[in-house]
Amino acid sequence: MxxxxxxxxxxxxxxxxxxxxxxxxxxxxxxxxxxxxxxxxxxxxxxxxxxxxxxxxxxxxxxxxxxxxxxxxxxxxxxxxxxxxxxxxxxxxxxxxxxxxxxxxxxxxxxxxxxxxxxxxxxxxxxxxxxxxxxxxxxxxVGPEFSGPATIGREELATALPGLPGRPFVLCLGGTRPKKRLDLLLAATEAARTPVVCTGLATSEATALGGRHPHLILTGVVPERLVPALLRAAGCAAVLSTSEGFGLPTLEALAAGTPVVVARDSVQAETAAGFGFEVDAQSPEDVAAGIAAALESSADDPRRGKGMAHARTFxxxxxxxxxxxxxxxxx
Missing domain, CATH: 3.40.50.2000 (Glycogen Phosphorylase B;)
Incomplete structure (x- = not known):
């Protein structure tokens, strides 16, 4: 054929x-x-x-x-x-x-x-x-680069992406696109000043948000080979989009063992299959609570192991x- x-x-x-x-x-x-x-x-x-x-x-x-x-x-x-x-x-x-x-x-x-x-x-x-x-x-x-042994360490990642926070941060992959709701994520992390690392093409809107929110770090487009290491370095990932087709970053975060915060009743929640931290994406307060819970979850949280096993089937x-x-x- x-x-x-x-x-x-x-x-x-x-x-x-x-x-x-x-x-x-x-x-x-x-x-x-x-x-x-x-x-x-x-x-x-x-x-x-x-x-x-x-x-x-x-x-x-x-x-x-x-x-x-x-x-x-x-x-x-x-x-x-x-x-x-x-x-x-x-x-x-x-x-x-x-x-x-x-x-x-x-x-x-x-x-x-x-x-x-x-x-x-x-x-x-x-x-x-x-x-x-x-x-x-x-x-x-999801590829084995996300679920397999790490090939890029924290030092190499920090050299390739200078400016990464030294404390737990929230990662928003491709977050400069309007549908990713970076403004909502920044509002939810404002009070705690939790660092937000956002990848993606530079836009005037994202740059303006960075001017108003000092806890936002814009990396620009990150080479694909660095994405698994960046996910592993993150305290959690956030996928709050109004519309997704599958929510690939959700699956990649689960595979890497990184907690992921997803919008409730969304396709990314479907992909996470109950192993993400579901939040009301209309409420900055609920998003903030979900991020706090994700960041506080321990490495031996059963949700992580089950999420990794779930991701490996894809x-x-x-x-x-x-x-x-x-x-x-x-x-």
Whole structure:
């Protein structure tokens, strides 16, 4: 079986979490011996919208692909082989403005009628999309770099990321994106002056927040190889987003043995499966209480061990197994 993969998310500006999902799943798929992967990247200078409807299909046909898989909600509307769509999240269903425009909504609707299958990473997103017959839930994974032995020590981490606090801090991965609710996290940690370390692309909004909240440390984009060490160094992680598709940092924190504070009734709470510290994300006071409880939890707290065991069941090999099974159903 030959599978053409639209790898545009790794060559064009996309959220770092989506890029990590695509690269990690691709690695697991290429390690298999039962499926041939036809990776297709868009050339520079061409509109992605035009490329998907023309050259992507031609490349997939030239590669004799049995199935064409898009890692985004946008996909070719006409192709000689079954096309699989990926919908990472439906932010408009949760009042989030980021990536919630009319184009994304249109593609999510088109998947129901024009795609052969629609992949989502969580039951929450499947419910958001209406749980139609073409939906398949395929959870993302977490790599052994998070659950295995540490390869980067605290000194090396401090050298690579100068300015890290010497006392327990709250880590907000990718927190400069509006949906991550950095303002809420800062309000919740203001009274105790608990340091907040925030990674992600520099934005004027985050810089302004840093000016008003001295306990905020902005690191910029952190290389992927440092993320496991940064999670292990944190007193806890916080994932308070209004909308997520899976909540990858939640799973990565659990795998690393780091307590994680998550918004109640959210997809990240689904991913944590009861092993995170759930809070009312509308209440800075409740978030503050959850952070305090997470920071005070001991290393032998049963929640940590059970959370690590839970996270270890989410491997990229398991993701690849599920994808291959769904692709086979179309051939």
């Amino acid at each position: 030959r599978i053409a993969l639209d790898l545009s998310p790794v060559s064009r500006p996309f959220p770092l979490g989506v890029q990590r999902v695509v690269r990690s799943a691709l690695g697991a798929l290429e390690a298999r011996g039962d499926v041939d992967i036809v990776p297709i990247l868009p050339p520079e200078g061409i509109s992605l919208a035009l490329w998907r409807q023309t050259k992507l299909v031609r490349e997939a046909s030239r590669g004799r692909a049995d199935v064409l898989h898009s890692w985004t909600s946008a996909f070719p509307l006409r192709a000689p082989m079954p096309v699989v769509q990926t919908v990472h999240e439906a932010p408009w269903r949760h009042g989030a403005g980021e990536n919630a425009g009319a184009v994304h909504r249109l593609w999510a609707r088109l998947g129901r009628s024009r795609a052969a299958l629609v992949i989502t990473p969580s039951a929450t997103v499947a419910h958001d999309l209406g749980s139609h017959l073409k939906l398949r839930v395929v959870p993302w994974g 491997t990229w090999e398991r993701t690849a197994d599920a994808l291959v099974s769904h692709w086979r159903s179309l051939v």
